[in-house]
Amino acid sequence: QVQLVQSGAEVKKPGASVNFFCKTSGYGFTSFYIHWVRQTPGQGFEWMGIINPSNGRTSYAQKFQGRVNMTRDTSTSVVYMELDSLRSEDTAVYYCARAPTRPPRFDFWGQGTLVTVSS
């Protein structure tokens, strides 16, 4: 069955970086896009970016440009995301989600990773 398993919760100080992983299984890794979305109580869901596991191409939300980097490892079917220069507003649950090309939608989600940014 399709599974997306994410890394565990993190506590970070302002200015630090955080690394996430999203380990996929149960389907052809290069056949589906992976998106990262975060959820905060105040802002709801925010789309952060997308990676095409087939060629590694990425597209990021303007808000996160220069601060986020998404990569993948096709040998292990894992997608990674790094978010730099953390601030308190980055405290959120971060999800990876699978998306087919057609029709476009999130059909499977990871369990989420809680990141708390606090001094």
Place this chain on the structure above:
Amino acid sequence: DIVMTQTPLSLSVTPGQPASISCKSSERLLNSAGKTPLAWYLQRPGQPPQLLIYEVSNRFSGVPDRFSGSGSGTDFTLKITRVEADDVAVYYCMQSLQLPWTFGPGTRVDIK
């Protein structure tokens, strides 16, 4: 960015009664293939969202037929014909016409 709004923001329903949630988009959701990429998700506390409906009215695998979606253009509706205790959750609409994909603020459904 396409802005998604939902009404109501909360709903209290007697078990066995119907429920309806409205979702509106700031732009017409129609892609070049003539499809409307509007989806509905359910999120239970502490869980990730689950896909219920995609392309306005297509139920995802395993979703009970109590759930149905309709609409076109900028106005969409999710209906639950007979609400059950297991339906307690927050429901979100989401557009995937253009990046960034955007969500509505969510509608909290609970049981009376």
